[in-house]
Amino acid sequence: MNTTEHYSDTNFWDKVKNFGQSAGKEVIEKALWLYYTAQDAKTPTWAKTTIYGALAYFILPIDAIPDVLPVAGFTDDLGALAAALATVSAHVTEEIKEETAQKMRQWFN
Template sequence: MIARLKSWARSLKRDVIALWLAARDPRVPWVAKLLAGAVAAYALSPIDLIPDFIPVLGLLDDVLIVPAGIWLALRLIPPPVMADLRERAADTTRPRSRAGLIAVVAIWVLAALGCAAAFGMNFGL
């Protein structure tokens, strides 16, 4: 069972890189590019939307949200194109996503400002 989990994790990592490549590939439909880019940016971001130290919820994005996004994006990309992208992904080093980092930080800042506004705090904005 542990071997199956390790194999599944390796395939997820490969597919994330393949989605990163798909977001830049002209053979991929624009809707699939958009979703592939968003999933790859989030998965490759150095920080999570929900930090891992938060019990249960912290791991929820890694276990459910990212695989679900990958699954959906894979359904939108033509199979021959995805097979080619997976081959290319196997030879590509893991990129980092600045866009994912910026998006996650922006969400946290907006959430903090929303909470502050809800509690009547005024920061002079």
């Protein structure tokens, strides 16, 4: 399955809104780093494709470990996000990390 075709901004924000607390700060932080990196015009197309694949996996309702399972439910999502971050980390700027930190303070403080 090509997960990039299942990505949309609306589905991403719905997932963050509906599962943010249960997913936890680490998952949401990594998802936001990727999201904001994909929005950056300087991010190359190959990196955006990697990012959108990981974000699509994050928002898909059916994945390797169902998100409704306590604790373990987002383990596979975290793995997909972390793998994408390892691939595109050179494009995650300090500005993106600060934007994410501001959003995280809004949601989790």
